[in-house]
Amino acid sequence: MKALPEENKRLNKRLQDFRKEAHIQQQEMADYCGLSKNYLSAMERGINKCNAHVLISYAKKLNVSLDVLTGLSSTGKEAIIPELKTVIENMSHENQKKLLEILNILDK
Incomplete structure (x- = not known):
């Protein structure tokens, strides 16, 4: 072979x-x-x-x-872990906005 x-x-x-x-x-x-x-x-x-x-x-x-x-x-910083991506995709639009607000606070 x-x-x-x-x-x-x-x-x-x-x-x-x-x-x-x-x-x-x-x-x-x-x-x-x-x-x-x-x-x-x-x-x-x-x-x-x-x-x-x-x-x-x-x-x-x-x-x-x-x-x-x-x-x-690259799988560097721009990559999102699969579990997080799945959770976000299954969230309502309203909850996605709330999560974004929380993430913005955490990122400061």
Whole structure:
């Protein structure tokens, strides 16, 4: 079996790191992506290829942009943790405004 190029291995390692950081088990991610756990495990280790469908599935499940997931964009200060983003998106507009007021006070 031909080894994957180094940039593919780095991407696959990023997928593994993001998944682990989100406390998502391999089986859960494999099910979400429509893969077997064995394929996903080999993919994260750089043995199997990651196609566009899998990459998009990871981004959706992890609630991160493709740019951040692939390393094209920084995960620095501009990144919002997924849990916070989900809570804010599910808030009413009125509560979002209240939260913004609180955040402005905290940021002073």
